[in-house]
Amino acid sequence: MTGTVAAVSVGLLAAALGSGWLGPDVWRGATFCEAAVHGPVVQPANTWSNAGFVVAGLVIAWQAGDVERRGATFTRYPALATCFACLVVLLGPGSAAMHATQSALGGHLDVLSMYLVAGFAAAYALMRWTRRGPGTFAAVLAALVLACELVGRWDREIPVVMFSGNLAFGVLLVLAVTLEVRIARRGEVSLDLRYAWLAVAAMAAAFAIWNLSRHGLCRPHSLLQGHAAWHLLNALAAYLLYRLYASERAPADR
Template sequence: MNARISRLPVVAAATTAVVSCGLLALAVARGWLGPDVGRGNTFCEAARAGLVKQPANTFSNLGFVVAGLLIAAGRGGKPIKTVMACIVVLLGPGSAAMHATQSAAGGGLDVLSMYLIAAFAFAYAVMRWRRAGWAAMGVTFAAGVAGCELAGLWHEPIPVVMYAGNVAFGLLLAAAAGLEIAIIRRGETTGRPGFAYASIGAMLVAFGVWNATQTWLCDPHSPVQGHAVWHLMTGLAAYLLYRYYDSENPRPPGG
């Protein structure tokens, strides 16, 4: 029974990867996501004439799939492992849907995958900070995703972060980071907080690259794109965050 349980994260994440990436490949090949409306134009890379409009920004999303599979295959067996591994895997095809097609539907999948991981990180932090149960995490997670989707309905441009959905995404991540630091400082658990701080650092570097890509770092025809670096760095941040989650355990009485 224990061996079967230990295989669950790998089976779930691998199945998620195969099904989601396979469906994306079919959708791109058959035009299921709709016409190119220039949804990825703001991410520097020039659109190509082939099926995959932004190759670097598309294929760099494999970093999320790899990160999710590494989470699933890693040591540790906390209940959150399978859920997080699958959500991180979905970031890959979700983001690639937009960059490959530049379609409106692809853009919707991209932001939804972002909202899922941000709401997950926030909800898991809230649950542990409040010493609440899984039901509370589920409600917080659903509220986080819904809040981001509602914010995304505001289409007026916003300096630096482009639009309101990105603001909601960033606020959830910032709140999650703040809560994780507060949990560490509370001292009720043991673990390896260096992983948490490294994850936050990777996200800050990724955001710096993402922002620079909009201005002086932009080279539309370069095979190396700053936005692709954002994908790889945020995939690394997700993996490091899980390593922190996995290291965390209640502090023994008197410890």
């Protein structure tokens, strides 16, 4: 299924770029350093670097079959592993839609894909922390994404993170990591928290590079873009988060 999602979403993006479905260039994403060029892809480096998310999602889907035969929560609810893999894949064309077109709709698809992945991480952690099932997960995910959309409507600039949607995204990730640590310390299951800290380190490095590329280290016409590094490091972080989920073991499986 994840392969189908990848093929369809990338195909739709290609069709949208060729047909102009995403709307006019309104300079959405122009603050991410890379200079706009003429052609169907306005910011090449910031666009093509999103392939990292597609690759990460496909690798997650490929490895999930083995996890489902172990003692992780994904064993009981394998559809959740597929859901996570698909959402990671969608980060790629979602973000690329903005950087390729700088359109308003592209920008919305970008932040929506971010909310979905961060919402998954927080909802999945909360489901396991409260010892509930997929119904709780789905309700919490929908509520969190809606909350992010509402917060993102606040149009005042926020220091460091730029806008309120980025702040909401970061809060969800902090919540997810905090709950994962608490789940591990509760002792009902074992989790290899090294993957959690590696994911946090990757995201911290991505955030640092993202900010440096906006303040003083911006080279608009270079193919080596800090925001492109942000994409690749966050794709790595998404994969490491999956590895954390896959490391879960019930007491009898330790």
